[in-house]
Amino acid sequence: MAKYKMHILCCGGTGCRASKSDEILENFKKIILEKNLDDEVQVIQTGCFGFCEKGPIVKILPDNTFYTEVTPEDALEIVEEHVIKGRKVKRLLYMDPDKKEHISDSKHMNFYKKQIRIALRNCGFINPENIEEYIARDGYMAIGKCLTEMTPEQVIAEIKLSGLRGRGGGGFPTGLKWEFASKYHDDQKYVVCNADEGDPGAFMDRSILEGDPHSVLEAMAICGYSIGANKGLIYIRAEYPLAIERLKIAIKQAKEYGLLGDNIFGTDFSFDITLRLGAGAFVCGEETALIHSMEGQRGEPTPKPPFPAESGFMKKPTNVNNVETFANIPVIINKGANWFNKIGTEKSKGTKVFALAGKINNVGLIEVPMGTTLREVIYEIGGGIKSGKEFKAVQTGGPSGGCLTKDFLDTPIDYDNLVAAGSMMGSGGMIVMDEDDCMVSIAKFYMEFIVEESCGKCVPCRLGTKRLYEILEKITRGNGTMEDLDLLKNLSKTVKATSLCGLGQTAPNPILSTLNNFYDEYVAHVRDKKCPAGQCRHLLKFEIDPEKCVGCTVCARNCPVNAITGTVKQPHTIDQEICIKCGACFQKCKFGAISKK
Amino acid sequence: MAVIIENNTLKPEQIEKIKNICKSHGNNENNLINILHETQSTFGYLPKEVQEVIAEELNIPVGRVFGVVTFYSFFTMVPKGEHPISICLGTACYVRGAEKILEEFKKELGLEVGQTTKDGKFSLSCLRCIGACGLAPVVMIGEKVYGRVTPASVKDIIAEYK
Ligand SMILES: Cc1cc2nc3c(=O)[nH]c(=O)nc-3n(C[C@H](O)[C@H](O)[C@H](O)COP(=O)(O)O)c2cc1C
Ligand code: SF4
Ligand code: SF4
Ligand code: FES
Numbered sequence: 001m002a003k004y005k006m007h008i009l010c011c012g013g014t015g016c017r018a019s020k021s022d023e024i025l026e027n028f029k030k031i032i033l034e035k036n037l038d039d040e041v042q043v044i045q046t047g048c049f050g051f052c053e054k055g056p057i058v059k060i061l062p063d064n065t066f067y068t069e070v071t072p073e074d075a076l077e078i079v080e081e082h083v084i085k086g087r088k089v090k091r092l093l094y095m096d097p098d099k100k101e102h103i104s105d106s107k108h109m110n111f112y113k114k115q116i117r118i119a120l121r122n123c124g125f126i127n128p129e130n131i132e133e134y135i136a137r138d139g140y141m142a143i144g145k146c147l148t149e150m151t152p153e154q155v156i157a158e159i160k161l162s163g164l165r166g167r168g169g170g171g172f173p174t175g176l177k178w179e180f181a182s183k184y185h186d187d188q189k190y191v192v193c194n195a196d197e198g199d200p201g202a203f204m205d206r207s208i209l210e211g212d213p214h215s216v217l218e219a220m221a222i223c224g225y226s227i228g229a230n231k232g233l234i235y236i237r238a239e240y241p242l243a244i245e246r247l248k249i250a251i252k253q254a255k256e257y258g259l260l261g262d263n264i265f266g267t268d269f270s271f272d273i274t275l276r277l278g279a280g281a282f283v284c285g286e287e288t289a290l291i292h293s294m295e296g297q298r299g300e301p302t303p304k305p306p307f308p309a310e311s312g313f314m315k316k317p318t319n320v321n322n323v324e325t326f327a328n329i330p331v332i333i334n335k336g337a338n339w340f341n342k343i344g345t346e347k348s349k350g351t352k353v354f355a356l357a358g359k360i361n362n363v364g365l366i367e368v369p370m371g372t373t374l375r376e377v378i379y380e381i382g383g384g385i386k387s388g389k390e391f392k393a394v395q396t397g398g399p400s401g402g403c404l405t406k407d408f409l410d411t412p413i414d415y416d417n418l419v420a421a422g423s424m425m426g427s428g429g430m431i432v433m434d435e436d437d438c439m440v441s442i443a444k445f446y447m448e449f450i451v452e453e454s455c456g457k458c459v460p461c462r463l464g465t466k467r468l469y470e471i472l473e474k475i476t477r478g479n480g481t482m483e484d485l486d487l488l489k490n491l492s493k494t495v496k497a498t499s500l501c502g503l504g505q506t507a508p509n510p511i512l513s514t515l516n517n518f519y520d521e522y523v524a525h526v527r528d529k530k531c532p533a534g535q536c537r538h539l540l541k542f543e544i545d546p547e548k549c550v551g552c553t554v555c556a557r558n559c560p561v562n563a564i565t566g567t568v569k570q571p572h573t574i575d576q577e578i579c580i581k582c583g584a585c586f587q588k589c590k591f592g593a594i595s596k597k
Numbered sequence: 598m599a600v601i602i603e604n605n606t607l608k609p610e611q612i613e614k615i616k617n618i619c620k621s622h623g624n625n626e627n628n629l630i631n632i633l634h635e636t637q638s639t640f641g642y643l644p645k646e647v648q649e650v651i652a653e654e655l656n657i658p659v660g661r662v663f664g665v666v667t668f669y670s671f672f673t674m675v676p677k678g679e680h681p682i683s684i685c686l687g688t689a690c691y692v693r694g695a696e697k698i699l700e701e702f703k704k705e706l707g708l709e710v711g712q713t714t715k716d717g718k719f720s721l722s723c724l725r726c727i728g729a730c731g732l733a734p735v736v737m738i739g740e741k742v743y744g745r746v747t748p749a750s751v752k753d754i755i756a757e758y759k
Contacts, residue, residue, distance in 0.1 A: 200689075201690075276631065296626050
């Protein structure tokens with residue numbers, strides 16, 4: 001990057017591209033060219049900066065100016081004012097919500113202060129479509145070091161010493177996994193990258209692949225070297241077209257540079273990587289199902305053992321790791337295991353990337369050291385709850401995880417603490433909920449997802465989750481009984497204990513954790529026929545306060561089933577028998593005369 | 598978008614196209630899913646006739662192809678509308694009101710999930726997270742992503758395509 005005096009970095013992640021960041025990029029390029037600045041100023045498209053809430057983001061280097069909510073029309077002003085005259089465009093700077101002042105350098109923003117970026121080190125810094133920018137930031141140095149200075153055993157020992165655990169959800173020690181895979185000998189072995197990212201509401205792996213694809217390729221080659229495999233496969237969801245495109249470009253460039261292919265760095269180690277596309281099935285994130293899917297089969301899991309390390313893709317020894325797990329590897333090799341294992345807690349080393357979403361002010365992608373508390377993540381980095389509402393719960397671990405209450409806000413985040421709290425780390429989805437979210441509905445939401453995604457191979461999961469869903473549906477409609485709550489709990493335990501794969505074994509977790517932490521809310525639905533959050537439509541009651549009603553007739557005219565009667569200038573009434581609880585009247589009344597309970 | 602297959606019979610050049618796709622993947626049944634992806638992006642959907650050709654080329658039973666097509670939600674055996682509308686029902690979108698957006702689309706288009714309008718213009722489906730959770734709730738029409746959709750804005754979005 002050296003030859004330019006200034007760099008304009010435009011975010012090219014999926015989120016910002018949905019808000020016209022492509023046009024912003026084009027405008028910058030055009031204007032820089034028109035003003036003959038193209039020798040001094042470089043315009044590049046990077047991966048996600050993480051601060052999706054305020055996107056599209058444009059960053060100017062070297063002064064680190066961080067512009068938010070930029071529109072294509074703003075490009076001209078940024079060039080004329082900032083690039084040419086050196087004056088920052090104040091109105092586009094981030095406004096600190098507490099101090100009410102503009103912050104120009106991203107380093108001083110609360111969103112970034114507590115973050116340590118290892119897996120995301122290059123996201124938002126480099127052009128992911130240009131291998132030279134990756135190389136300029138120590139890219140492909142780690143594989144060079146492994147091939148020329150380390151034996152495969154030494155690489156594995158280093159990863160073991162680092163304490164890195166799998167970021168795909170299970171948290172299995174990565175070095176140990178590689179060691180197992182290295183012990184099986186065969187004429188062909190495989191390295192597989194799990195880029196299926198099935199948790200709905202999580203986008204960590206996508207951002208890494210879009211923003212820094214080479215780090216994953218490099219790590220896969222390192223893994224191949226240490227376990228004795230010369231073929232790599234990336235299983236990626238078809239829903240991520242941009243990540244697929246960037247991976248294809250990265251693989252092609254790495255081959256051109258001799259960093260993938262035959263005799264890498266002139267050694268006798270060869271490694272090649274190909275892509276396999278997923279086709280929209282959550283269970284394919286489970287490693288045995290993933291392997292069947294890569295073989296062109298239905299993605300149904302099979303019992304373990306045998307583990308993939310013994311018999312995986314095409315029945316050959318296979319090592320499966322998650323995208324984020326891989327993204328950590330080159331840094332561990334470059335900086336050393338003893339640098340890495342100083343970060344984090346005793347049993348969970350390093351950092352974790354989370355996709356923060358839901359009712360939170362700063363939605364986005366963050367990376368924090370293990371041991372950071374939920375409170376720090378939600379209130380300091382996340383900027384607290386949207387619209388000043390009350391925090392109610394945070395969901396981690398996706399459909400396999402649970403909902404944690406405010407009692408857990410000071411829990412340091414690591415694998416073991418989250419499990420002890422009744423949830424799990426999962427792959428990194430973190431959904432924040434406020435007082436308007438009904439916990440029974442959330443449990444139902446996840447169950448509906450599971451019913452759709454269960455592959456149907458084993459009975460407890462196929463039928464059990466369907467029954468669980470039906471009971472929840474019954475409760476949200478106000479027809480539940482107290483016995484149903486016991487049934488819910490017992491059936492959940494049975495499904496967990498008897499399902500074949502991880503999907504069924506963890507599927508009831510959202511129910512169990514909400515039953516545990518929000519039992520009163522279930523009781524309110526069942527006994528009082530009330531939804532405290534006001535979300536379950538069938539339990540709502542709309543009423544007109546005769547004191548406040550002025551008889552304007554607006555509600556009656558908007559009610560789709562004519563449940564409202566009354567004469568002009570007289571208080572109106574709602575016939576509860578006819579009312580379908582659509583809420584149309586509630587929204588239309590200008591006098592606040594209609595209450596929703 | 599969808600290629601019309603008349604009278605449920607493929608034209609010779611259509612058969613040729615499928616054969617070429619299979620060949621480019623070495624007629625290898627392990628590549629079935631990649632083959633189906635490519636074929637669907639050419640034809641817009643994967644009707645029975647198309648599956649038969651693929652089975653023939655890869656030398657596997659049609660039932661095996663059918664089993665895979667029906668297992669994965671990405672594959673469809675009915676043509677989608679000219680403007681396929683997908684509502685994200687991922688968790689982030691759900692807690693930010695995606696269900697209400699879905700209701701609004703159903704009402705405006707008179708469609709249920711999985712259906713296509715009579716004029717073939719719009720079809721409605723759901724998906725789980727496209728990774729733009731920061732913009733929740735999110736709707737995709739074709740390749741275009743709409744973020745921070747409100748029930749009130751649904752009419753205007755549809756109007757763009759009318
Ligand atoms: C139902 C189910 C879904 C899963 N989905 C994913 C996924 O989307 N991405 C992922 O990396 N791992 C997923 N896993 C975990 C994988 O099976 C596997 O443990 C992981 O890819 C191993 O990589 P790691 O050790 O680097 O975490 C899933 C597991 C289950 C049971
Ligand atoms: S637990 Fe569910 S997803 Fe797993 S094998 Fe059984 S039916 Fe399939
Ligand atoms: S809209 Fe409000 S004020 Fe008007 S008639 Fe209805 S309840 Fe009364
Ligand atoms: S949940 Fe809708 S885009 Fe992620």
